[in-house]
Amino acid sequence: xxxFTQLTAKAAPLDVANIDxxxxxxxxxxxxxxxxxxxxxxxYDLRFDADGKEKSGFVLNDPNYARAGVLIVGDNFGCGSSRxxxxxxxxxxxxxxxxxxxxxxIFYNNCFQNGLLPIALPxxxxxxxxxxxxxxNHVFDIDLETQTVSAPSGARFHFDIDPGxxxxxxxxxxxxxETLQAASAIDDYEHRQALQRPWLEPA
Amino acid sequence: xxxxxxxxxxxxxxDAHVVSTDANGESILYIDLHLIHxxxxxxAFAGLRAAHRPVRRPDRxxxxxxxxxxxxxxxxxxxxxxxxxxxxxxxxxERNVAEHGIEFLPMGDPRNGIVHVVGPEQGRTQPGxxxxxxxxHTSTHGAFGSxxxxxxxxxxxxxxxxxxxRQIKSKNMRVTFTGTPAPGVGAKDxxxxxxxxxxxxxxxxxxxxxxxxxxxxxxMEARMTLCNMTIEAGARAGLVAPDEKTFAYxxxxxxxxxxxxxxxxxxxxxxxxxxPDARFDREVVIDVSTIAPTVTWGTxxxxxxxxxxxxxxxATFDEPRAAQxxxxxxxxxxxxxxxxxxxxxxxxxxxxxxxxxxxxxxxTAAIVKDRKVADHVSAMIVPGSGLVREQAESEGLDEIFRAxxxxxxxxxxxxxxxxxxxxxxxxxxxxxxxxxxxxGRQGRGGRTHLMSPAMAAAAAIAGHIADVRDFx
Ligand code: SF4
Numbered sequence: 157x158x159x160f161t162q163l164t165a166k167a168a169p170l171d172v173a174n175i176d177x178x179x180x181x182x183x184x185x186x187x188x189x190x191x192x193x194x195x196x197x198x199x200y201d202l203r204f205d206a207d208g209k210e211k212s213g214f215v216l217n218d219p220n221y222a223r224a225g226v227l228i229v230g231d232n233f234g235c236g237s238s239r240x241x242x243x244x245x246x247x248x249x250x251x252x253x254x255x256x257x258x259x260x261x262i263f264y265n266n267c268f269q270n271g272l273l274p275i276a277l278p279x280x281x282x283x284x285x286x287x288x289x290x291x292x293n294h295v296f297d298i299d300l301e302t303q304t305v306s307a308p309s310g311a312r313f314h315f316d317i318d319p320g321x322x323x324x325x326x327x328x329x330x331x332x333x334e335t336l337q338a339a340s341a342i343d344d345y346e347h348r349q350a351l352q353r354p355w356l357e358p359a
Numbered sequence: 360x361x362x363x364x365x366x367x368x369x370x371x372x373x374d375a376h377v378v379s380t381d382a383n384g385e386s387i388l389y390i391d392l393h394l395i396h397x398x399x400x401x402x403a404f405a406g407l408r409a410a411h412r413p414v415r416r417p418d419r420x421x422x423x424x425x426x427x428x429x430x431x432x433x434x435x436x437x438x439x440x441x442x443x444x445x446x447x448x449x450x451x452x453e454r455n456v457a458e459h460g461i462e463f464l465p466m467g468d469p470r471n472g473i474v475h476v477v478g479p480e481q482g483r484t485q486p487g488x489x490x491x492x493x494x495x496h497t498s499t500h501g502a503f504g505s506x507x508x509x510x511x512x513x514x515x516x517x518x519x520x521x522x523x524x525r526q527i528k529s530k531n532m533r534v535t536f537t538g539t540p541a542p543g544v545g546a547k548d549x550x551x552x553x554x555x556x557x558x559x560x561x562x563x564x565x566x567x568x569x570x571x572x573x574x575x576x577x578x579m580e581a582r583m584t585l586c587n588m589t590i591e592a593g594a595r596a597g598l599v600a601p602d603e604k605t606f607a608y609x610x611x612x613x614x615x616x617x618x619x620x621x622x623x624x625x626x627x628x629x630x631x632x633x634x635p636d637a638r639f640d641r642e643v644v645i646d647v648s649t650i651a652p653t654v655t656w657g658t659x660x661x662x663x664x665x666x667x668x669x670x671x672x673x674a675t676f677d678e679p680r681a682a683q684x685x686x687x688x689x690x691x692x693x694x695x696x697x698x699x700x701x702x703x704x705x706x707x708x709x710x711x712x713x714x715x716x717x718x719x720x721x722x723t724a725a726i727v728k729d730r731k732v733a734d735h736v737s738a739m740i741v742p743g744s745g746l747v748r749e750q751a752e753s754e755g756l757d758e759i760f761r762a763x764x765x766x767x768x769x770x771x772x773x774x775x776x777x778x779x780x781x782x783x784x785x786x787x788x789x790x791x792x793x794x795x796x797x798x799g800r801q802g803r804g805g806r807t808h809l810m811s812p813a814m815a816a817a818a819a820i821a822g823h824i825a826d827v828r829d830f831x
Contacts (some may be wrong), residue, residue, distance in 0.1 A: 161798050161803060171679070173679070173683055174559060174659050174683075176659075176795070177799045178776075178795070178797045178798070178799060178800050179797065179799070182779045182799055182803070183777060184778075186398050186426075186778065187398075187427065187442070187444035187445055187447075187448050187778070188444070188448075189401035189402065189405070189447065189448060189451050190401075190402065190405075191362060191402050191744075194531065201798065201799045201803055205409065206785065206803070206804075221424075224651060231560065232559060232560040232563075232593070235559055235560070235593065236495065236795060237495055237776075237795075238399065238493060238494055238495040238509040238510060238511055239398075239399065239511075240399070240402075240493075240511035240512040241511060243511075246548075250706070255463070256559055258563060260560070260563065260593060261529075261563055261564065261593070261594075261595045262495055262509055262510070262511060262595065265510075265511065266511035266514075269470050269513035270513065271502075272671065276495060280784030306674075318383065318385075318527060319383045320385040320527075321385075323383070330429050331513070331517055331525055332410070332412070332516065332520045332521060335387060335517065335520075335521045335523060335525060336412075336520065336521060338378065338379060338387055339521075341378050341379050341387070342378055342387070342389070342521060342522065342523060345378045346389075346829070348521075349389070350557075351428075353487075353624075353627065354623060355616035355620040355621070355624040356391060356488075357624055
């Protein structure tokens with residue numbers, strides 16, 4: 157996983173609540189057996205019309221927001237399907253950070269597996285950042301170490317993040333490698349379980 | 360220090376599976392059962408291969424093919440799947456499970472079907488277990504009093520490699536359903552009413568335990584419907600404490616404990632209850648006698664209305680909700696204030712892990728028997744598994760469906776998400792027993808109204824959204 161420490165990037169406002177993972181990456185892009193190449197499917201039905209032409213009204217098609225690295229979105233982003241293709245597609249498109257008032261649990265968790273930083277802020281702060289980004293004043297600074305988002309107007313907001321997740325994100329740690337270091341604890345657990353819940357063992 | 364309060368069912372299952380907890384409060388949680396399918400696993404197996412890691416417990420892993428599978432011609436095998444990408448994904452799963460020695464119920468095997476129908480049916484799903492699957496509706500298995508959660512592909516890889524998940528414990532929420540439902544009202548209506556009340560993020564960060572006399576009265580299949588929709592309320596897992604109905608359902612199934620092991624298991628399972636003095640972080644109480652048959656009108660499962668109600672008028676709401684409603688009405692092709700029962704439908708889909716079990720099919724048959732699907736409606740029924748299909752056929756339900764004009768298909772996820780060829784055309788309006796009415800979920804531009812199987816059956820006959828109580 158690529159580490160996330162600090163990011164200076166354009167922020168694109170996508171002022172819609174309850175954006176589900178079906179909208180982030182529609183089903184037809186889930187047939188891949190790879191993690192890469194999903195950028196083309198990102199927000200497909202919102203970005204493209206039925207003939208595959210770019211819709212002019214969609215923020216990521218606006219040249220002002222080309223190569224945005226931050227996305228500011230409405231409440232409850234990433235609800236629905238557990239598909240990790242959603243963070244993969246966002247990353248493949250170049251988005252490294254998403255700001256909202258709230259995220260669905262599975263999506264939130266999937267972000268941390270991939271070095272995509274989801275930042276939850278109170279509604280009025282998200283509003284302030286959203287309107288700043290809409291006004292075209294939109295190169296934001298995100299610093300994970302100090303847990304701050306800074307906007308060009310000088311607005312500076314602190315965000316909360318679980319310390320364990322923060323550490324893994326900063327270092328780009330491999331969760332599996334880390335857990336495997338606890339392999340003997342897992343062995344012990346399995347031995348205990350075989351005694352306490354013997355019916356779970358294959359006959 | 361406050362007095363120690365009792366434990367919830369979630370606390371008990373959690374504690375029984377913690378391998379270790381670090382200073383940041385993140386635990387390594389042991390996973391008893393890992394269900395896998397073709398769509399969310401290829402990248403996980405590729406990751407294992409790249410790191411030369413084996414699957415730690417292939418015996419605790421069960422694979423099915425369900426999301427991509429066509430709902431006809433399954434006997435021809437994956438080689439005959441017309442969609443090349445889908446075929447390749449299905450064949451990738453076949454290769455991966457063979458390489459790692461994982462039990463696989465392939466397309467065409469009568470035991471194959473939607474992963475959340477197959478687990479319980481095979482007796483793999485048991486009380487008190489931790490269960491994960493790379494699919495958000497894993498919450499379904501919570502009906503057995505197991506902690507069942509959807510995970511992403513990186514976590515699938517993590518579970519394959521370590522048989523554990525790294526997780527921070529969620530909060531406890533209790534939803535109590537009191538009273539007795541009116542005829543025509545069931546678990547799907549309970550779920551939609553709950554989501555309408557608390558919203559799609561109402562359960563975020565929580566595990567929900569469902570209790571109350573109305574839950575005790577539900578069959579196992581109806582409890583699965585209720586737990587299935589928990590993810591639509593934002594909670595990752597839903598639980599119902601196991602009881603005699605649970606034990607009776609599990610007993611004798613192929614993977615259920617047998618003989619002396621069954622007796623030991625049963626004694627343990629009887630302890631899977633929330634202590635009377637346990638504390639919940641959030642409580643919701645709903646009297647089910649006040650619930651009417653419920654449908655969705657918008658593009659989020661929280662946008663519900665009683666079947667006798669009308670579509671909301673954005674003019675009566677503040678921004679930004681008003682803008683959201685306008686956007687949804689535009690997508691759904693509905694007018695403010697229009698009675699929902701006046702919405703003419705084009706398609707009916709009865710299926711999905713929410714409502715494709717035998718009881719759902721019996722409820723459907725009870726409504727459509729000796730009636731005809733409206734001329735302009737195309738209606739399909741997709742059983743949840745090959746065994747559900749066989750059972751329905753042995754009861755003659757397929758004859759009733761065909762006589763009424765339904766298309767009777769082979770099992771799979773089908774038009775719940777339309778990864779296979781079953782999907783809506785732009786603008787088509789569908790009465791669906793599935794769980795998500797998101798924009799484009801059942802096909803680009805498709806308009807989905809979620810409802811119970813009996814309500815979908817009534818809509819099929821009427822040709823528009825209809826009150827099932829007029830058909831009882
Ligand atoms: S039936 Fe639908 S919701 Fe259930 S597992 Fe399949 S795609 Fe997911």
